[in-house]
Amino acid sequence: MLPTPAHATGDPLPSWNDGEVKQSIIEFVARVTTENSPDFVPVADRIATFDNDGTLWAEQPVVQGMFVLGKLQAMAAADPALTQRQPFQAALEGDVEYFKQAGEAAIMELLTATHSNMTQEQFQQEVQRFFDTSVHPRLNVPYTKVTYKPMIELLEYLRANGFQTWICSGGGIDFMRVFSQSLYGIPPEQVIGSSGKEEFIQQDGKYVIWRLPEILRINDQTGKPIGIDLHIGKRPVFAAGNERTGGDIAMLTYSQGRSGASFQLLINHDDAQREFAYQEPDNASLNAAQTNGWQVVSIKNDWKTVFFQ
Template sequence: MTRAPLALAVAVVLNGFASVTASADPLPSWAVSETRDRIVEFVEAVTDPENASYVTPAARIAVFDNDGTLWAEQPVYFQFIFAMDRLSELAEQDPSILSTPALKAAAEGDLATVLQGGHDALIEVVNASHSGTTVEAFQAAVAQWLAEASHPDTGLPYDQMTYQPMVELLRYLRDEGFKTYIVSGGGIHFMRVFAEQAYGIPPEQILGTYGNSTFEDVDGVPTVVKAPGIAFIDDKEGKPINIERTIGKRPILAGGNSDGDFAMLDWTTSGDGPRLAVLIHHTDAEREWAYDRESPIGRLVDGLDQGPDKGWVIVDMAKDWSRVYTGGN
């Protein structure tokens, strides 16, 4: 006679737990605002079979830039800071590699001088620090750097400067049947080191810039070796091209933060059916950095001018995020 009341009590507790879990806020680091509401309303609409905007799981593709969208990018892209640190380390073993003023400046951490050299100087630094090694050895160097290096302003490890609200958004989308991709100007071999742990996005769902490579026999082992030169730049118009070539489907949701992402967001939202673009506007000088139109890194003009008329969600970081980084604030 005691089993029925006990079973009923257990059922009540379990049902209550299920209700609490189901109603848990999927975006706790997003402030209650129209911005958050628009994102949630879109996701709910495209995942509800009874809604006219329903999208089948196979078509729920979401793509996101990385630098400035999923993690910070000031004072310069983190991968370039790695390149300078890596070059300095390599120069200790072989000083002769510092064959140009740009390379010498980079090895000394003199970013201002390197930037004065323009595009050619940047390519010199990337070639010297990213080539002549196997993919595995390069990625091991990246992993070690991430484990040891910290940002000069925040003091945080670079992989703790991922944006907590965006990590939540990625998780929320996957929980609702989306497949999430990174489509970034950053190097594909660099991002693949940390993206799965940081964002839950596996290596095969990362699209990025990639350099030339060669296939060689290294000590009897077939090996892919990173070679000098850039094979493909995954930026601006290159992003839709790379998505079409690699994924084979137009996304229904895209996120970015700069004019380098404009083509990807515009292409995404120009397709048929329900679509959403999310543009991160860096407005928070207190917790992060405030920059847009005049910034050499993450310059944002076209998105601010045209995004609202295109129906894009413009995220005001200072107002719409109650927390910024996964580490720290």
Template sequence: MKCRAFHMLTVAVAIVVAWSFPAFAQTDPLPSWNDTPAKQAIIEFVGHVTEDGGSDFVAASDRIAIFDNDGTLWVEQPMYVQLAFALDRVKALAPMHPEWKDKQPFKAVLDGDMKALAESGEPGLVELIMATHAGMTVSEFSSIVTDWLATARDPRFKRLYTELVYQPMLELLAYLRANGFKTFIVSGGGVEFMRPWTDKIYGVPPEQVVGSSIKTKFVMRDGIPTIFRLPAVNFIDDKDGKPVGINEYIGRRPIAAFGNSDGDLEMLQWTTLTAGVRFGVLIHHTDAEREYAYDRHSHFGRLDVALDLAATNHWTVVDMKRDWKVIFPFQKQ
């Protein structure tokens, strides 16, 4: 009698498992994505490269996926978040630099004259970065960034910048990692501006962040070894600098690249225009109501040449309005 009862229990468990496993297996890995060709392309690509024994199988060690940050993983309008940080730093440091009130581009920042700031161009922005990001240790800079992000809010959404990350991309990062991918950020933004928070927000640890940098040097301060930040450019990880940074810091050619602007063009070319299964994606900002709509004429995140080349190079273009159910985590139902 006991044997029969045990047998019946075993059968019952087997039935439950049989019914439960397919339900689990069919769980949507990208719930914030609409069922459009973009989502299907992502899932098909992951299926091809992870199918053991398949003709397109890629070993886990070579499953490298790279992501731009600004405009790809979080908001970049009305200006790059790091630029907003630099502007706030100018205002905070201004009492110690009375000469700034008459010197551009600092005068433009203090006067709130964004037109004059824009006219200062890249040299002006570099000067701002050097003045606000150097002259301190790496640890001190990390603390300043962390403290700023804990309170600074976006002017439109009135939320912390770290809340303005894209929910569909968070799901994509997790989905890739669940399938054996190693995910990297490859951004034109400052590498030490990003490293203090990318692990917490994206699940990307600091050693998997590639970005622009300023020069540093080792210094003993009061018997304590430190790395000191110098007011000089070391490396610009943008446009044709991105493949260089990928090669230098990652050491493997990625098989998937995700960007949103012409600054990511060379990164996408380096990743996809080679032999083997490759996947390139452009995030196209098309939703003015939930986020922003911009491309060819934007000062930040301009998408022009790369957009024209997408079809020729077989890159998937993600239309944010059409392909995403929500933009930000706080918009989830």
């Protein structure tokens, strides 16, 4: 049985203020799920992709970055000499300027040092332990509580209307797979992210996936459409991202390039009181949204509430 068309339901987005963005979402879903509509999209093609950091949950600070920092602190406690080596010293001291100069290579070194030389199961256990014990430094709640309530409603609304919801993020694929189902209702197999190299080896009499200290691919910026093609094989009908680094422009552009109806959503972080306020130095994402006619969410104006209470 096909899902009930959107126009036959009550308010599917109660945490959203009435306005252009909310109405555009509801009208779009109605058009693509109504069989006699010229914009009808078969269930098999109703693919929706969402960035994670800053789109589904808060990214100040980046949650996976806090996981990395916690790992580095434990490593430095075991080997104090690490505090005198870069880029570890800069990370432990919060030296942002160092990373602005050193660039992506320094960040990749931190990731390989903290995410490798262990089995897949050991890594998953470490991630789960992080979520069980860690608290957001400003919001003072577990990281599992910094998801955006309006976006969870949107995920549920799309799934109720026959959409497959996917995460497509620059974050680590194995990191996100630990919580994607419990936080978002998105199964691990519908997560696309950056990944490291692995090998299948025998250890203590059984075969395991061993995480190697090498990056396989970065799923960010122009890497996102490639990741979507690798994992899904078709362009998303609905794509959502946020402004901060320009990392979602390519994904939203890729979605808009499909044949037929599509919808692009960009979240603008403009609410310093309830969340955080920040913008890109070059305003690239918001400029792209204006040029291409994407819908822009003002957290300040479009969301009645931001987080689950």
